[in-house]
Amino acid sequence: MSWSDRAEAPATPTRVTIANVADRAGVSPTTVSHVLSGKRVVNATTREVVMEAIRELGYRPNHVARNLRTRQSHMIAIVVPDITNPFYAVLTRGLADAVDSAGYGTYVCNTDGQHERERKFFEDVMDRGVDGIVFASGETVSDITFGPGESSTPIICIGDHLDHPLCDAITPDDEAGSREATAFLTSRGYRRIAMIQGPQRYGSQRTAGFRAAMQAAKHKVAAELMVRGDWTRKGGYQAMRSLMALDSPPDAVFCANDLMAIGALDVAHELELEVPGDVAIMGFDDVDAATIVTPQLTTVRNPAYEAGSTAGDLLLSRLSGRYTGAGRTVVLPCPLVVRGTA
Amino acid sequence: MSWSDRAEAPATPTRVTIANVADRAGVSPTTVSHVLSGKRVVNATTREVVMEAIRELGYRPNHVARNLRTRQSHMIAIVVPDITNPFYAVLTRGLADAVDSAGYGTYVCNTDGQHERERKFFEDVMDRGVDGIVFASGETVSDITFGPGESSTPIICIGDHLDHPLCDAITPDDEAGSREATAFLTSRGYRRIAMIQGPQRYGSQRTAGFRAAMQAAKHKVAAELMVRGDWTRKGGYQAMRSLMALDSPPDAVFCANDLMAIGALDVAHELELEVPGDVAIMGFDDVDAATIVTPQLTTVRNPAYEAGSTAGDLLLSRLSGRYTGAGRTVVLPCPLVVRGTA
DNA sequence: TACGTGAGTCAAATCGATTTGAGCCGACGA
DNA sequence: TCGTCGGCTCAAATCGATTTGACTCACGTA
Structure with a gap:
């Protein structure tokens, strides 16, 4: 022993x-x-x-003692809806990789998209004295209390929710990506194109891109073809069900994310519809699962890893004092990825 | 403005x-x-x-000041190979949920399975004064320096790598799960059953379960039918390729994890083999993707969330002083999940 | 000889809380 | 009237580092 x-x-x-x-x-x-x-x-x-x-x-x-004196923790927090969601997992990894070499650790908070938890975690990490915060939580955080001199802790927002001139933002170009995806659909000759959007209020950029491309192609978007899901596979399934139950169902469906697209694909399989012959399906995000379904999902790549690592870089540039100016915004392109479903 | x-x-x-x-x-x-x-x-x-x-x-x-005085950080660290791997993402979530309500936050470290990084992070989090550590990193950590009075920070190990009487362990019952899975295969009448194992030295429990069931069914396991992959989809693909190139290929393949099983499935599709008609495929883990492939993957459920939340519970029981005894080991059952590939 | 000058070191203050032995005060019993 | 006991509150020490103004000593210079 x-x-x-x-x-x-x-x-x-x-x-x-x-x-x-x-x-x-x-x-x-x-x-x-x-x-x-x-x-x-x-x-x-x-x-x-x-x-x-x-x-x-x-x-x-003893780092704690050191932190107390120097007022820095060498720890950065990332607030996401759910680490279980592959998109956020990859994002988190990108951030962790970027800051790790500079000696920063990552502290992860899952909000489940609940505003209450967002606020709670925000205060929690502030009290813990993290050196930086990355907000990737889907909910809007614009009303989080940035007390005046509350602190100079740099904050990075991923997505387009927080509008604060002092905080850097990283926004994948959802609008352009959706526009391109939809244009691809119209150019392929699909006539009745539906969209499964995210829940009320969210992902409006993707909807905007869709509408812009439809308009550019001089297609009307029928109200009954604009439905909503809750970002999940099951939500996509239900939305697709209602779509296919229409008197004249769509011949193509653009989904606001891959998970919902996979749900839509489930419906197509269930109904024994040919994809993309009977109905084309497109997603958004390009998660791993997109290459696992058959046929493989045609989608738009949402650069999760890059968003995370860019967030890390922006943070480091402020923490090191290399940059001290106003909030920067970097927009990341979302390229089309053509595979088998459209 | x-x-x-x-x-x-x-x-x-x-x-x-x-x-x-x-x-x-x-x-x-x-x-x-x-x-x-x-x-x-x-x-x-x-x-x-x-x-x-x-x-x-x-x-x-100010939490930092408080931590210094009270010698506790209300932060627990989890060390995983890669948060991007859905299994570990779910595990992490289980842990986070369990400890969150008690006011503990989670600090995540990705080791990529590199021993060097494991050690580095271990020291890092100790210096940071975390209140507990959960080790889920695939590599063995038995030789990590537990200095004598180094500290009384509780450590939980998930998997069967660390053998330390003072530290709690959670081990999914890989052996039993594999045995049951393999027995299912033999009972279905498959004769030439192959296994795609993990890399050298790892996942030996799953191999052991496979061998036990084969022996119980009085099947010989041919050496050429025991191949290895590196846990990835691509690794599974390559292993399956070599298997199907054999003069007399297997009629069933048990894979040590789902990702490799999905790679194997890729091969079956490529070769236009009927699954499970021409070849049956089983995985292990039951990740989300298992229900996304077609046909859906028959597999063994690896209770990631439960493992994480149990780890949290064990940790809390020690941190609260409710439990102070020797290391406990809880083994979690891995039930068979029959779907479409076997 | 007296005077910078600079390299190397130290004492003491500080970061912002928690903890504990002690003090004060009014009430109550003898 | 005195002692003591409880209920409250406080001063001071402590956690373990970093930081800064000052000090020492040796050396070169005027």
Whole structure:
């Protein structure tokens, strides 16, 4: 039992602090701090003695104490609706990769799109003293309390919800992507094109792109062909059901996201409809699952990873002081990905 | 421009501290602390005055300072190979949900299965003073430095890698699940059953279950039918390719995870093989994608969410002091999920 | 000799809370 | 009247680092 042995080891009774190191090395805590931070020159031999003491004692600086003094946590928070959603998982990964090398860790909050939780997490992470916040939660956050001098913690918004001149924003170009996708549909000769939108109030850019392309192609958009889903596969399924139950069903359906498109595809399979022969289906996001369905989903790529890593870069540029200006907005292109469903 | 207005607001010049509140209320910081924590009785009217001051000043306690003093961060870390992998995303969500209500936040680390990163993150989160750690990283962590008195931070391991009597473990019953899956295959009359295993050294439980069921059914397992993939769809694709190129290819394939099973399915489609008529395919994990492929994947459910939330519960039981004993091990059943590919 | 000057070090203040032993005050019992 | 006991409140120490003004010492210079 090697582990029970350990229990009897001459364990350090209490955590070793910078003062212990200083004692051991015969210098002051100040000096130890300086050899660690390099903010002030330390005699080479002194430094060696200190390093030796650190090694012998196995000293590791207490980040909490450090954070208190320096007022930075080297931690950045990301607020998403649901990490389980592959889009946000990838986004989170992009962010984590971008900030990791600069020594920042990532703290994740799932809001389930609930405004209440968004607010709660916002306050929570502020109190925790994170150095930056990335908001990717679908709900609007424009009314979150940015107290005047509340703090200068940089905030990045992904999506187009928060309109605040001091905060950077990253917006995938949903409108252009949807426009292109819809134009692709019209150019292929589809006549009755439906759209499964997101829930009321959200994803309006995608709807706008759809309408713009329809108008450009001089197609009328019939009211009964504009239905809504709740972003989920099941929601897409139900919406598609209602669409196909119409007296004159659509010959193409543009869905505001892939999950709903997959739900729509479920309906097509159930009804034994040929895709895209009987009905074409397009999605938006290009999640992994888009290449798993048969036929593979024609969709619009939503650059999740890039959005996350760009968010990280913008954050770092502010945290390092390289940039201090007003809020920037970077818009990311959403290219069309043609596969088998349209 | 409502925002520029704000800039001229009579902003609190500096963060408001407990001392400010105390001054405002005409009491000592001690008293303020007590009304907030309730650890000592405070006169009702005094309390009211303090609360009023807190409200007026918009005071919010600084968690970093609090953490320093109390030695707890109300933050728990989860170390996973890749949050982008749906299995780990769900696991993480289960954990987050479990600990959220107790006021704990989650800090996520992606190791990509690299031992070096595992170690780095372990030290990182220890230094950050997290209150608990959940290890779900695929690599073995048995040699991570648990210094003797290093700390009493509870650690939970998901999977069967870390063998440490002081740390709780959660292990999905891979062996039983695989055994049941394989037995299902033999009972259906498949004769030449192959297995696509994980990479060398990993997932040995699943292989063990496979072998046990084969033996129980008195089937020989031909060496050329035991191949390996790297857990990815592409890896499964390649393994399946080599399997189907055999002189006498298998009539059923059990894959160590769903992603590889989906890769195998890709091959079947490419070769225009009937599934499960020409070849049956089974996976393991039951990720979302399993219900997206056609036909839907017959698989074994790996209870990711439950594993995460159980980890959270075990952690909380220790953090609250309700439990202080030796390491517990909870094994989670992995039930068979019969769908369309076998 | 006296005077910068600069390299290296240190003491003490600070970050913003929590914790604890002690003090004050009024009530109550002897 | 005195002692004591409870209920409240406070001052001061503490958590473990960073930061800064000041000090020492040696050296070169006027």
